Amino acid sequence: MNDLTCLIIGGGHAGLAALQAIMETTRGMANGRRIRFVLLDKQPGHVRKVLLFRPAVSGEEIMIPWTHWFPEGVEFVQGTVTSVDSGEKRIRYTNAQENEARIHYDLLVVAVGSIVRRPDPDQGGIALTDPQVAAHIRERWRANLQKAADERNLKERKRLMTIAVAGAGISGIETSAELILAMREEASRLGLNSSDICVYLLNAQERLFPEGPEKVGRKLDRTLSEIGVTVVHNRKVIREEAGVVTFSNGDRLAVGLCIWAIGLIPNPALRSMGLPLTPEGQVLVDECYRVKGAPGVYSIGDCARIVDPRTGKADQMTCKEGGMQADRLGKIVLADLEGRPAPVHKSYKDLFCIGLGENRGLVWTRQWGLDMIITGKLGWKARKLGWDLASRLR
Numbered sequence: 258m259n260d261l262t263c264l265i266i267g268g269g270h271a272g273l274a275a276l277q278a279i280m281e282t283t284r285g286m287a288n289g290r291r292i293r294f295v296l297l298d299k300q301p302g303h304v305r306k307v308l309l310f311r312p313a314v315s316g317e318e319i320m321i322p323w324t325h326w327f328p329e330g331v332e333f334v335q336g337t338v339t340s341v342d343s344g345e346k347r348i349r350y351t352n353a354q355e356n357e358a359r360i361h362y363d364l365l366v367v368a369v370g371s372i373v374r375r376p377d378p379d380q381g382g383i384a385l386t387d388p389q390v391a392a393h394i395r396e397r398w399r400a401n402l403q404k405a406a407d408e409r410n411l412k413e414r415k416r417l418m419t420i421a422v423a424g425a426g427i428s429g430i431e432t433s434a435e436l437i438l439a440m441r442e443e444a445s446r447l448g449l450n451s452s453d454i455c456v457y458l459l460n461a462q463e464r465l466f467p468e469g470p471e472k473v474g475r476k477l478d479r480t481l482s483e484i485g486v487t488v489v490h491n492r493k494v495i496r497e498e499a500g501v502v503t504f505s506n507g508d509r510l511a512v513g514l515c516i517w518a519i520g521l522i523p524n525p526a527l528r529s530m531g532l533p534l535t536p537e538g539q540v541l542v543d544e545c546y547r548v549k550g551a552p553g554v555y556s557i558g559d560c561a562r563i564v565d566p567r568t569g570k571a572d573q574m575t576c577k578e579g580g581m582q583a584d585r586l587g588k589i590v591l592a593d594l595e596g597r598p599a600p601v602h603k604s605y606k607d608l609f610c611i612g613l614g615e616n617r618g619l620v621w622t623r624q625w626g627l628d629m630i631i632t633g634k635l636g637w638k639a640r641k642l643g644w645d646l647a648s649r650l651r
């Protein structure tokens with residue numbers, strides 16, 4: 258029998274895990290057929306998206322070469338997929354040299370994820386969208402502190418030492434917590450008073466962490482305030498212009514930099530790929546992640562609308578959920594190849610890990626109707642473990 262080609266588009270948290278899971282369950286063979294694995298991604302390596310704030314804070318490298326996980330047995334192609342022709346079973350992509358190319362597949366996993374939501378261009382500020390922008394953010398706040406060290410005007414110095422993070426979801430919380438610690442360290446190094454550093458976390462909602470109970474939101478508030486972050490609730494940012502943030506109620510705040518952290522949207526490139534989508538732009542799949550009307554095509558992660566058939570609950574855009582989907586997809590693909598009934602999607606329990614700067618973290622989960630909360634150093638250890646598990650580094 259002929260070899261099969263299993264093509265994974267997107268080596269983010271879900272695609273990487275899917276490739277590992279499918280390789281493991283099929284172990285290169287399915288009904289006597291060998292499987293050739295190809296990973297196609299527009300990046301030259303896996304971007305640890307959950308750590309996107311790190312290059313903005315410390316300059317940490319968050320891209321890892323594919324060969325770290327797959328020293329052999331996988332072909333890597335760098336390119337941007339433009340369309341999927343499910344009738345002909347091939348995809349079109351633009352390769353790293355900007356040439357059009359095609360690849361035939363027998364099995365296809367679409368895991369092109371999401372992008373960080375951007376405000377309108379006239380709203381100013383900088384959205385934390387990718388590692389390059391993150392590095393630019395770091396340059397900006399460091400340059401501001403450098404200027405502040407020579408600034409005699411107290412008001413201007415204060416402005417240069419102030420940052421606003423607009424958007425208080427988990428990434429806004431983690432960004433502001435790590436930023437204040439890094440900025441204070443840099444301020445001390447420059448001979449500035451580190452307690453003059455101000456990081457505002459601007460929340461359009463009533464409280465932090467609407468995904469869980471109020472007491473967890475309060476704990477987060479308390480820890481952030483202990484490390485010096487000023488959390489402002491019920492304040493919607495309209496724009497940042499010339500160093501002034503304007504709120505919907507007309508209030509204003511002078512800042513050296515405004516960082517937007519306003520969530521994720523499904524990858525807009527999906528709109529022209531030719532796959533069936535929800536109105537919000539996620540790929541339509543069945544309870545086994547099979548794309549509707551496209552034999553041999555599966556989709557998981559942030560780019561797919563995945564619903565638990567028992568409860569009707571849709572998975573959120575998180576790598577914890579993407580990772581669980583990937584593990585199940587390995588078993589589904591094998592079952593489909595062998596013509597057996599495949600496992601069906603089941604949503605994962607509520608579990609959140611939040612980093613609050615070195616040695617501070619918070620984990621919340623609900624078990625048997627009870628809230629379980631871990632904080633402090635243990636919470637931080639769990640948070641670090643979560644980051645590593647998301648990129649299959651443990």
Ligand SMILES: Cc1cc2nc3c(=O)[nH]c(=O)nc-3n(C[C@H](O)[C@H](O)[C@H](O)COP(=O)(O)OP(=O)(O)OC[C@H]3O[C@@H](n4cnc5c(N)ncnc54)[C@H](O)[C@@H]3O)c2cc1C
Pocket residue numbers: 266267268269270271272273297298299300303304306307308309310336337338339368369370371372373427428524526557558559560574575576577578579610
């Ligand atoms: C700052 C931040 C913090 C976060 N923190 C957490 C957290 O603490 N916990 C949590 O569970 N989730 C967190 N998330 C969400 C989490 O990052 C996503 O749920 C996760 O990245 C989804 O994985 P994915 O593989 O589906 O998509 P992505 O990680 O978006 O990966 C998509 C991959 O597809 C590639 N790609 C895209 N388009 C194309 C194309 N046309 N052709 C070829 N390749 C393409 C990309 O290069 C990328 O490698 C965070 C997100 C951000 C931005």
